[in-house]
Amino acid sequence: MTSSDHLLDLIQTNPEIDLLLRSSFGFDIHRKYYGDDLSLASGAPLEVIAGESAGGAYFLGVEQNGRRPVVFASSEGEGGLLADDLADALEIIIGLEWRDCLSFSGGGDLEVMQASAQHLERSRYKDNPDIDSEAAQVAAALSLRIVPVADLVIRLQAAASKTEPDYVVTGDGQTFDPLFGEYAEPRHGGWR
Template sequence: MRSLITTVRGNDDAADYLSWPGDFDLDRGDHVEPVHLACGAALEGFAGDGAGGTYFFCGDGGEERPVLYADSEGGAALLAIGLPELLRLLLVAPWWRDCRAFTAEESAELAEDWAEDVPDLAEQRDRAATALGLSLPTAPEALARLREVATGPGREYALVFTPENTPYAPLIEG
């Protein structure tokens, strides 16, 4: 089976959408500072965003590993259990960072704002999802799952700034 990372790299529709509006770039896997997981599990940076944030695989294995996101301001959260779940989130709710309450109403408002800026957003998203072979949840479903992962299993994946042995702040409170 072909990896999703390989599929993203090989498909312009998927790579373009994930790059923007997803703000997910497979060529930015280096984090700005030395970090580790408090639990001692392996940490592998594999993508980043335009603001200096990094996506990490946690533990050993492949694309099914939990995915942690760390921003450049000292915040972190477990976003998904596996790359497919992360990509579904980025496809249907690229505005996830702007959500604070994780309600359907908040998501609908943000979706409307994004649709004004990118009128063919849904068409681009659907082409990318088809290229990746992913079925899509609704944005409220994806955001509810994000919150569930971040505040449930995410507690096991505390990111630590290694030189000072200080934890990153949670990006999503539970």
């Protein structure tokens, strides 16, 4: 059993943590469906482990050195490497508005991502004032670390940058777009 399998077992057997991950962090182990079979461009298979409310899904890749990389595929046709293993992915998921950080990354520019993350943190607390205590509860139950946002952005940018060539997502004859968005901030009104 890999550490990723162990974490998934812990989530399954802890209803409170399962609910927090699903409701506050968009990681739902009960949504294990994502259309047609996806794989990596290399032909390596992907195992769906969770979904999120916008129709995207999280996948585990093939084990490498005792770790299984985590790949994300959105319902809009973007996909790529999120982290080198599930523990790293979950630390990003509970500690950062990672999807929007990638969307407003200026094509993967680390400085743009850091600025976006700071703006996104304000809206995260406004939307859920208890987010820090919920993240701490999940981290404690799953033996994860609470990592500073700036460090999570560095890890996220490094992982997503490693998508090509080994973690390019394909499905139904199509190659998914990279996770990095081209914009530096929302087009209508900027950051508020």
